Amino acid sequence: MSIGRYAERSEAGSSLLEVVVGLCVSTLVMVYGLVVFRELAQVVERLSDLIGVREQVSLAPALLSSWTLGCGSGLPTGDGLSVEDDRVSLRGDIDGSGGFPDTVLDDPFEAVEIMAGGDSLRIRSGQGSWQPMLDGVAAVTFSRPSAGLLEVGLEVVGRRAPGLSRRHTVMYFHLPNLMEAEGP
Amino acid sequence: MRPKAAEDREREQGWVLLEALIATVVLVGFLVGAAGSMGWLLVFEAKLRAAEDEILRAWNQAQLWQAERIETPGLGPTVPATSFALPFVECITLEVRSDVNWTVCRAK
Numbered sequence: 071m072s073i074g075r076y077a078e079r080s081e082a083g084s085s086l087l088e089v090v091v092g093l094c095v096s097t098l099v100m101v102y103g104l105v106v107f108r109e110l111a112q113v114v115e116r117l118s119d120l121i122g123v124r125e126q127v128s129l130a131p132a133l134l135s136s137w138t139l140g141c142g143s144g145l146p147t148g149d150g151l152s153v154e155d156d157r158v159s160l161r162g163d164i165d166g167s168g169g170f171p172d173t174v175l176d177d178p179f180e181a182v183e184i185m186a187g188g189d190s191l192r193i194r195s196g197q198g199s200w201q202p203m204l205d206g207v208a209a210v211t212f213s214r215p216s217a218g219l220l221e222v223g224l225e226v227v228g229r230r231a232p233g234l235s236r237r238h239t240v241m242y243f244h245l246p247n248l249m250e251a252e253g254p
Numbered sequence: 255m256r257p258k259a260a261e262d263r264e265r266e267q268g269w270v271l272l273e274a275l276i277a278t279v280v281l282v283g284f285l286v287g288a289a290g291s292m293g294w295l296l297v298f299e300a301k302l303r304a305a306e307d308e309i310l311r312a313w314n315q316a317q318l319w320q321a322e323r324i325e326t327p328g329l330g331p332t333v334p335a336t337s338f339a340l341p342f343v344e345c346i347t348l349e350v351r352s353d354v355n356w357t358v359c360r361a362k
Contacts, residue, residue, distance in 0.1 A: 099281065106288040113295045120302050131313045219321040241310060242317040249321060 112231075119228025119235035126204050126226050127239050130191075133203060135243060137182050137193075138220060140164035142247035144171045150248055151220065157185040158212040158220070162247065186210040191224070208236070218249025312350040316358040319346055 137160045142150025144163030152159040161181045166172025175181045179195045186192070186209055190202040204226075211223040220243040228235030345359040 099284070102285075103288070106292065109292060110295065113292070113299060117295070117299055117302065120299070124302075124307065127307060128309060131310065216321065219317070239307070239310065240314070242314045242321070244317045244320040246320075 115230045116228075116234050119230050123206060123226045123228050123235050123237050126206050127224065127237065130204060130222075130224060130239075131241055131243075134184070134222065134241075137179065137184070138243040138245055140247075141245050144173065145247075148217075148248075151214065151245065153212045153214045153220070155211055155213075156209070157183060158222075159183050184210075189227075208232075218245045219243070220245055308350050312348045312356055315348055316346075316356065319358065320360050 140162035141160040142162055145161060150161050159181070160183075161175055163171040163173055163175060164180055165177040166174065176196075182193055182195050184191065184193050184203070186207050187200060188202075189206060189208065191204040191207040191210055192200040193203045194200045204224075206226050206228060207224060208227045209223075209225040213221045213223075215221055221240060222243065223238065223240050226237050226239065342361055343359050345357050348356045348358065350356050
């Protein structure tokens with residue numbers, strides 16, 4: 071009996087020790103799991119930002135070329151494009167009554183202005199209101215290296231991790247109408 | 255009685271060992287899995303950052319070429335416009351990716 075009692079006491083102590091050790095190990099595993107989960111969430115946020123920025127940058131040429139292609143069309147030589155540092159005006163007689171150019175720039179998107187405002191690239195037609203065009207644009211610069219070329223510099227940032235997903239990119243737009251006006 | 259008790263104790267010890275082994279394997283698997291997932295995501299992010307925007311680069315090359323700001327030999331072969339078959343059109347093929355080519359044409 072006495073041996074059995076000792077054994078029971080010894081086993082009871084072991085069980086308590088096992089429970090304490092088990093709790094400690096479980097706590098450590100849970101903390102580690104939470105740390106890993108937080109790190110994974112941060113990585114996923116950064117990836118989401120990066121993909122978003124690339125998406126905006128990839129969209130830019132397709133959107134901007136809609137306005138640059140008709141720039142200078144049907145206008146006197148040298149007219150059609152005004153470039154400031156952070157703003158550009160594009161004009162072209164591309165529409166009119168019956169769908170044909172009418173020498174008047176009063177139809178929608180025949181005279182557009184593009185500039186950065188807030189956190190987006192914005193566009194307006196004539197004296198209309200500004201509309202967002204691309205999201206996440208912190209800054210934009212315009213320059214004209216030659217008569218037939220428009221250079222656009224975009225500073226695009228993600229919303230969640232702006233410091234890590236900031237991207238500066240430069241893109242060129244060929245202006246065929248203005249290039250012809252440049253001559254040989 | 256004693257041999258049976260000893261036998262029971264040995265059996266219990268065996269089970270404890272097995273449980274400890276299973277717990278260890280599960281824990282190690284969890285740690286390795288978490289580390290592997292994290293590593294894979296970090297590698298993916300590094301690749302995404304390192305990769306240049308091929309389509310944008312090709313776009314710029316095409317625009318600059320059309321505006322005659324760059325030399326065509328640096329971009330790739332100038333090929334005849336077989337699809338148009340017009341003598342006053344010339345085209346250039348730009349390799350956007352290894353599996354994607356863009357052919358851009360302009361008037362001569």
